[in-house]
Amino acid sequence: MSDSSGVVLRLDGVSKSFPGVRALRDVSLELRAGEVHALVGENGAGKSTLIKISTGVYTADEGEVRLLDAPVSFTDPLQAQAAGISTIYQEVNLIPLMSVARNLYLGREPRRFGLVDTARMNRDARARLREFGIDVNPARPLRSLALGAQQMVSIARAVEIDARVVIMDEPTSSLEKREVETLFTVIERLAASGIAILYVSHRMEELYRICDRVTVMRDGQVVGSSAMADIDRLQLVSMMLGRDASDLRQHGSTAFAEGRDVEDDVVLRTQGLNVRHTLEDVSLDIRRGEVVGLGGLLGAGRSETARAIVGALHAESGEVAVNGKRLRRRSPAAAIRAGIAMLPEDRKLDGIVPGLSVRENIVLAALPRLSRMGLVQRSKQDEIVSFFIDRLQIKVSSPAQRVSDLSGGNQQKVLLARWLCLHPKALLLDEPTRGIDVGAKAEVQGLIEELARDGLAVLLISSDLEELIEGSDRIVVLREGKVVDNLTGDAVTDDNLMRALAADPSRSDDAQPAKDSS
Amino acid sequence: MTATLTSTKAEQPVGRRRWAGPVAKYAVYAGIVVLIVVNAVMSSTFLSLDNLRVQLYQAVPVLIVALGMALVIGTEGIDLSVGGVIALTSAVLPLYLGYGVWVAIALAILAGGVCGAISGSLVAFARVQPIVATLSLMIGLRGLAVIMNGATAKPINDSTLLNLGLTGWFGLPQMAYIGAGLVAVIAFVVRRTTLGRNLVAVGDNASASFLAGLPVRRILLSVYVISGMLAAVAGVLIAGHGAYADPANYGLNYELLAITAVVVGGTPLSGGQIRVIGTVAGTIFMQLVSATLIQNNVKNSYEQMIEAVIICIAVFIARESANR
Numbered sequence: 117m118s119d120s121s122g123v124v125l126r127l128d129g130v131s132k133s134f135p136g137v138r139a140l141r142d143v144s145l146e147l148r149a150g151e152v153h154a155l156v157g158e159n160g161a162g163k164s165t166l167i168k169i170s171t172g173v174y175t176a177d178e179g180e181v182r183l184l185d186a187p188v189s190f191t192d193p194l195q196a197q198a199a200g201i202s203t204i205y206q207e208v209n210l211i212p213l214m215s216v217a218r219n220l221y222l223g224r225e226p227r228r229f230g231l232v233d234t235a236r237m238n239r240d241a242r243a244r245l246r247e248f249g250i251d252v253n254p255a256r257p258l259r260s261l262a263l264g265a266q267q268m269v270s271i272a273r274a275v276e277i278d279a280r281v282v283i284m285d286e287p288t289s290s291l292e293k294r295e296v297e298t299l300f301t302v303i304e305r306l307a308a309s310g311i312a313i314l315y316v317s318h319r320m321e322e323l324y325r326i327c328d329r330v331t332v333m334r335d336g337q338v339v340g341s342s343a344m345a346d347i348d349r350l351q352l353v354s355m356m357l358g359r360d361a362s363d364l365r366q367h368g369s370t371a372f373a374e375g376r377d378v379e380d381d382v383v384l385r386t387q388g389l390n391v392r393h394t395l396e397d398v399s400l401d402i403r404r405g406e407v408v409g410l411g412g413l414l415g416a417g418r419s420e421t422a423r424a425i426v427g428a429l430h431a432e433s434g435e436v437a438v439n440g441k442r443l444r445r446r447s448p449a450a451a452i453r454a455g456i457a458m459l460p461e462d463r464k465l466d467g468i469v470p471g472l473s474v475r476e477n478i479v480l481a482a483l484p485r486l487s488r489m490g491l492v493q494r495s496k497q498d499e500i501v502s503f504f505i506d507r508l509q510i511k512v513s514s515p516a517q518r519v520s521d522l523s524g525g526n527q528q529k530v531l532l533a534r535w536l537c538l539h540p541k542a543l544l545l546d547e548p549t550r551g552i553d554v555g556a557k558a559e560v561q562g563l564i565e566e567l568a569r570d571g572l573a574v575l576l577i578s579s580d581l582e583e584l585i586e587g588s589d590r591i592v593v594l595r596e597g598k599v600v601d602n603l604t605g606d607a608v609t610d611d612n613l614m615r616a617l618a619a620d621p622s623r624s625d626d627a628q629p630a631k632d633s634s
Numbered sequence: 635m636t637a638t639l640t641s642t643k644a645e646q647p648v649g650r651r652r653w654a655g656p657v658a659k660y661a662v663y664a665g666i667v668v669l670i671v672v673n674a675v676m677s678s679t680f681l682s683l684d685n686l687r688v689q690l691y692q693a694v695p696v697l698i699v700a701l702g703m704a705l706v707i708g709t710e711g712i713d714l715s716v717g718g719v720i721a722l723t724s725a726v727l728p729l730y731l732g733y734g735v736w737v738a739i740a741l742a743i744l745a746g747g748v749c750g751a752i753s754g755s756l757v758a759f760a761r762v763q764p765i766v767a768t769l770s771l772m773i774g775l776r777g778l779a780v781i782m783n784g785a786t787a788k789p790i791n792d793s794t795l796l797n798l799g800l801t802g803w804f805g806l807p808q809m810a811y812i813g814a815g816l817v818a819v820i821a822f823v824v825r826r827t828t829l830g831r832n833l834v835a836v837g838d839n840a841s842a843s844f845l846a847g848l849p850v851r852r853i854l855l856s857v858y859v860i861s862g863m864l865a866a867v868a869g870v871l872i873a874g875h876g877a878y879a880d881p882a883n884y885g886l887n888y889e890l891l892a893i894t895a896v897v898v899g900g901t902p903l904s905g906g907q908i909r910v911i912g913t914v915a916g917t918i919f920m921q922l923v924s925a926t927l928i929q930n931n932v933k934n935s936y937e938q939m940i941e942a943v944i945i946c947i948a949v950f951i952a953r954e955s956a957n958r
């Protein structure tokens with residue numbers, strides 16, 4: 117169906133520099149009608165920049181963008197959208213306080229007598245979102261949705277627009293397996309109707325499932341392009357990293373969590389946490405050196421559990437203790453003082469302080485320890501910052517660079533550094549490797565394992581099941597805010613987890629009064 | 635829309651409006667130079683020491699209030715109560731001058747701090763929006779001050795207070811040195827202390843700051859207390875310079891003057907950034923604008939309109955540079 121004549125979007129010799137970085141160097145790319153084209157590369161390779169140039173967020177320094185063989189120069193993403201390029205950006209890019217429906221139809225609201233026809237808009241939105249497997253009241257503010265659901269809304273929005281090209285920058289990084297499947301069905305449908313799709317992801321198995329071709333970038337350059345079928349996973353990864361991938365494999369995730377002694381003393385004890393409409397009687401013990409995975413579908417209450425433990429979410433009842441000492445005050449500040457660190461899920465909303473530098477972002481939580489009499493001790497601060505930039509291989513032009521100028525994966529590493537530099541006793545990680553490339557992911561997982569070996573207690577939340585299974589000593593499964601299962605030892609397998617996750621009707625007969633369907 | 639992308643744009647940095655960044659940074663300074671030159675050409679007395687002193691009497695109190703305002707704006711807040719605090723100060727001073735001038739000054743500044751603590755608590759603990767919390771104080775404080783003082787202005791004849799506005803060193807009034815000292819202190823707080831860094835973080839991303847364990851409420855409270863105390867200092871200087879305690883008229887419009895100085899100096903109203911030196915420049919610039927207009931006998935109403943236009947331009951430039 118697609119041969120070389122069906123080129124919809126073409127980039128020709130595109131270059132782009134930012135102060136101190138050459139983000140793109142002479143990049144060329146062809147996107148054909150009906151194909152799903154993977155764009156891969158390490159963190160900071162230039163993928164998002166390339167996308168932003170195609171959609172008019174940035175202008176290229178050199179080179180040309182051609183849509184249907186006509187040169188275009190968008191100065192504004194709306195123009196690109198009007199010309200038929202629909203984009204899902206790496207960070208959810210909607211308006212948190214507006215309603216879900218409003219976000220879905222922003223700029224294209226159905227009108228009646230010149231006014232927005234809210235009733236119809238909500239009705240349409242509900243039907244549309246159902247197709248995407250989200251059942252929510254579309255009049256609710258977007259902010260009240262979980263991150264994954266928000267991501268689905270932005271996907272639905274992108275698809276809703278009459279497009280020739282749909283660009284997706286890591287659309288699945290906060291999605292659950294089930295939503296990923298929904299997304300794939302949508303992508304297949306789009307491709308079948310002749311739409312060209314550019315797909316960025318760090319999840320290898322996804323690429324092999326849905327992509328036809330792949331273009332690999334490294335350090336701002338295209339290092340190769342191939343049909344997906346002609347390149348195996350190992351080749352692809354070594355092309356991305358520019359080195360042999362075989363060494364990656366062995367200290368990658370497979371060795372993770374094996375044969376490690378978990379000591380008996382409980383570091384973090386959580387008892388009977390209750391949060392209205394969200395958590396019911398959640399109890400959880402994590403011992404020294406143990407990595408406990410938290411499994412569950414979207415909305416099962418995994419992030420909420422982590423947030424409630426550190427006091428970011430108000431719990432009506434329940435106790436949290438560190439090394440046997442009960443926390444009396446419940447707030448993130450108190451939790452940090454007691455030795456609990458939590459990496460939040462939503463990088464943009466809860467993590468990054470965009471106007472501050474990389475350095476200031478890394479030490480944000482550690483500042484009280486790095487200062488004397490209210491003055492920041494610069495030498496100590498710089499020591500820590502350079503250690504973590506080095507250890508996590510954060511790609512920055514200098515520690516004084518604004519953190520919002522970093523690539524998505526590198527921002528994630530900055531946040532990891534923020535929590536690791538506290539030397540916590542218990543570390544709660546909500547999607548720690550979100551947006552991080554394969555090479556760095558193995559590094560981060562290795563680091564977590566190393567810390568656990570040194571006695572850290574870890575709670576791991578990940579929508580990447582592989583990561584969850586391979587990284588955890590045991591998995592606690594949540595469903596509708598309740599602990600429903602606890603997989604230990606040999607029981608930690610793919611099959612068992614899938615079974616536990618699925619809200620299987622065979623088990624729903626026990627004490628589950630029919631919940632409201634809204 | 636179909637123009638080709640060519641290499642002519644090679645030098646273009648990040649955003650589309652590449653002029654906005656540098657313009658936002660340097661426009662005020664260029665404006666200051668232009669106004670000084672224009673005035674120097676038009677009037678032979680403009681560059682005299684006498685005139686400089688006159689300008690400083692007006693600009694220094696605004697500057698001191700603006701410093702506090704910049705901190706508040708850095709946290710994505712606003713403090714409309716500063717004019718009310720100035721009025722209150724001038725009511726408090728004569729009441730306690732009998733106990734000694736320093737006692738009176740200390741109590742006046744304390745009163746400013748208390749006012750700040752009230753608005754700060756409303757913002758930090760009761761989560762009232764800053765504009766609402768401080769607006770009610772703005773109105774209430776002036777009323778309170780007039781009640782305390784009575785409707786007529788009281789003369790002040792304490793020499794220490796009067797000297798603040800009159801004598802000084804090297805021909806400059808004492809208040810100029812006080813202003814310079816406070817600029818240095820606030821610049822230090824913003825750049826080197828944890829408070830400075832934390833308050834910018836809170837203004838930029840409150841949720842992330844909270845999760846990172848920053849004492850968000852305490853930070854907000856401190857910022858309003860500081861703003862109140864600085865307004866009180868300005869109030870003391872104004873009363874000393876005016877030689878009267880006149881709560882009904884002192885400090886009128888100071889909140890607007892201060893906000894204008896901060897914004898024109900390049901601090902965005904959306905929080906997360908503080909430009910101390912920019913605020914100084916903003917104050918000087920607005921003072922020069924008003925001096926120029928007065929010098930040329932432009933009517934007060936026109937003066938206000940011109941100042942309004944300047945504010946709009948400043949906000950526009952600041953927004954463009956923030957969007958990049």
Ligand SMILES: Nc1ncnc2c1ncn2[C@@H]1O[C@H](COP(=O)(O)OP(=O)(O)OP(=O)(O)O)[C@@H](O)[C@H]1O
Pocket residue numbers: 134135137138139157158159160161162163164165166206511520521522523524525526551553648
């Ligand atoms: N606005 C900006 N200002 C300065 N540098 C930038 C800016 N945007 C991107 N960069 C730099 O350009 C390089 C490429 O970034 P880009 O976001 O395109 O990477 P990416 O391939 O999408 O990475 P990731 O997988 O982490 O999302 C990075 O080194 C980044 O720091």
Ligand SMILES: [Mg+2]
Pocket residue numbers: 163164165206285523524525
């Ligand atoms: Mg990216």
